[in-house]
Amino acid sequence: MFSHIMIGTNDIARSRAFYDALFAATGGKPAVQDPKGRLIYSHRGGRFLITAPIDGEPACHANGGTIGFAMESPAEADAWHKAGIENGGVSIEDAPGIRESPVGQLYLAYLRDPDGNKLCAVHRMA
Numbered sequence: 206m207f208s209h210i211m212i213g214t215n216d217i218a219r220s221r222a223f224y225d226a227l228f229a230a231t232g233g234k235p236a237v238q239d240p241k242g243r244l245i246y247s248h249r250g251g252r253f254l255i256t257a258p259i260d261g262e263p264a265c266h267a268n269g270g271t272i273g274f275a276m277e278s279p280a281e282a283d284a285w286h287k288a289g290i291e292n293g294g295v296s297i298e299d300a301p302g303i304r305e306s307p308v309g310q311l312y313l314a315y316l317r318d319p320d321g322n323k324l325c326a327v328h329r330m331a
Contacts, residue, residue: 209252210272213264214320217242220255223292223319230288231274231281249275266321273325279303279312282326286314293319303330 214220221244225235228246236244236255244255253272258264276282279301286301294316301314310330317323 207251209254211243211254211256212266212272212320212322213258214255215257215264216319217244217255217257219293219319220244223289223294224253224255226288226292227274227285227294227324230284231276264320266317266323271315271323271325273327276312276326276328279328282312282314282328285326286316289316289318289324294324297323301326 217238221236221238224244224246228234228236228248231248233246233248236246238244242257246253274285276285283301286296290296296315297317298313298315302312304311304313308329312326312328312330314326315323316325
């Protein structure tokens with residue numbers, strides 16, 4: 206359904222340190238930086254991009270928005286969460302763990318990145 210997700214940042218270097226660590230925790234590679242300074246992550250068939258806003262205004266997060274990253278296991282979600290906290294992220298919501306949902310059990314871990322974007326590691330339990 207989606208071709209990519211792009212978010213804004215006020216500090217490309219800080220975002221690179223944070224997201225390089227998150228993707229490394231799930232077997233991903235560091236960002237490629239394009240000529241416009243955008244960070245591009247390609248992992249498991251998806252693309253995630255980070256940029257300074259092109260309108261010159263400060264970047265801000267979406268209130269009520271969440272970006273979910275698919276995880277292969279609860280252990281991978283925990284590694285992702287730990288990497289995020291160790292690299293400037295903030296743990297939010299409940300501690301990582303299993304939640305009941307209308308579609309079955311999910312293992313979830315939530316973070317805010319250094320710019321305030323809400324992120325979620327999601328593993329659908331068997």
